[in-house]
Amino acid sequence: MTDSALRPGAGIRIASLPNLRDLGGWPTAGGGRVRRGLLYRSTDLGKLSDADMPAVAALGLRAVYDLRTEAERTAEPDRVPAGADHIVLDVLADVPGAGPAQLLAFLSDPGAAAAELGGGRGVAIMERGYRDTAGLGSALRAYRRLFSDLAHERNRPALFHCTTGKDRTGWASAALLMLLGVSDDDVMAEYLLTNEQLLPALQPVFDRFTSAGGDPELLRSVLGVQPGYLDAALDEMRTRNGTIAGYFSDGLGLDAEVQTALRDAFIDRS
Numbered sequence: 001m002t003d004s005a006l007r008p009g010a011g012i013r014i015a016s017l018p019n020l021r022d023l024g025g026w027p028t029a030g031g032g033r034v035r036r037g038l039l040y041r042s043t044d045l046g047k048l049s050d051a052d053m054p055a056v057a058a059l060g061l062r063a064v065y066d067l068r069t070e071a072e073r074t075a076e077p078d079r080v081p082a083g084a085d086h087i088v089l090d091v092l093a094d095v096p097g098a099g100p101a102q103l104l105a106f107l108s109d110p111g112a113a114a115a116e117l118g119g120g121r122g123v124a125i126m127e128r129g130y131r132d133t134a135g136l137g138s139a140l141r142a143y144r145r146l147f148s149d150l151a152h153e154r155n156r157p158a159l160f161h162c163t164t165g166k167d168r169t170g171w172a173s174a175a176l177l178m179l180l181g182v183s184d185d186d187v188m189a190e191y192l193l194t195n196e197q198l199l200p201a202l203q204p205v206f207d208r209f210t211s212a213g214g215d216p217e218l219l220r221s222v223l224g225v226q227p228g229y230l231d232a233a234l235d236e237m238r239t240r241n242g243t244i245a246g247y248f249s250d251g252l253g254l255d256a257e258v259q260t261a262l263r264d265a266f267i268d269r270s
Contacts, residue, residue: 008034009190011197016049017042017056018201019165019194023173024266026190029181032269038156039266041173043165043198044068046076057081065146065160067091067168076163084159087149089142091168095132107205110214122221123228126167130233133171135240135251143172144252150176151261166194166225171233178244179259180266187230194225 008025020043024036040059044066048056061084066073069092080086106113117125133139149155162168170191177187199206202223206216241247248254 009193014052014055016047016052017045019043019198021193021197026177026182026186028267032267034177034180034182035266035268039150040159041165041169042159042161044076044161044163045078045080048079053079053081060157061159063087063149063155063158065089065158067142067160067162072163089145091133091139091142093138094136107209110209110212113214113218117218117221122218126222126229127232129167130171130229131236133168134233134236140251143175144254146172147176147248147252147254147262148258151258151265164198164223166198170194170225170230174230175244175247179248180263188227191230192225199224
């Protein structure tokens with residue numbers, strides 16, 4: 001394994017599954033590190049090719065957690081490797097018509113994109129969505145099940161994803177890393193890796209939009225990530241629950257025993 005592959009957050013290069021990375025490797029408070037090989041994040045598995053399936057199967061997944069809406073799942077069903085359970089956790093179930101499909105509809109219409117996303121409106125939409133992700137009832141139910149499951153060895157290794165693997169997936173990653181004692185700076189660094197590991201795969205989308213007369217920066221606001229998006233979710237979480245431990249206990253209903261089980265499972269203190 002190369003030195004670059006050992007860096008926390010290093011992308012796992014599978015052409016039909018961009019934005020795939022191990023959540024392990026990040027240093028935790030007290031001198032530990034998040035264990036590798038237990039938890040992965042990615043885009044949806046709908047476009048996973050036959051040629052790339054063996055590489056995903058080699059991860060040894062026992063569970064794939066799908067955070068998407070029903071409409072997203074219907075449009076692009078996951079291709080799950082043999083031996084892995086497919087578990088649906090619809091984070092945005094309480095917001096009819098929500099999800100990336102609502103924003104991605106603008107990709108073929110630069111005029112509509114400018115009207116709906118221009119002047120900072122796209123950023124505002126994303127920030128509101130992140131607040132929902134941290135506080136919406138369906139989101140709390142979905143993340144409760146996700147983290148409750150991950151506390152049990154029978155469900156690991158696991159992979160979780162939404163459509164582009166950056167928003168609903170990004171909050172799940174940030175919340176767990178914070179609970180494990182990863183620093184705020186490293187949590188943000190892990191979150192922002194999406195701009196390096198996803199956007200290059202979407203270059204054809206940007207090219208078509210630009211050729212049709214669209215402003216690529218409008219797309220970047222909804223297809224990439226920004227510190228302010230995660231900050232919005234963090235602000236919502238802290239307003240509601242105070243701390244990440246409060247989010248897990250009061251928001252998600254996961255008691256100290258479950259939180260301890262997660263730390264014991266995912267922190268390598270050796």
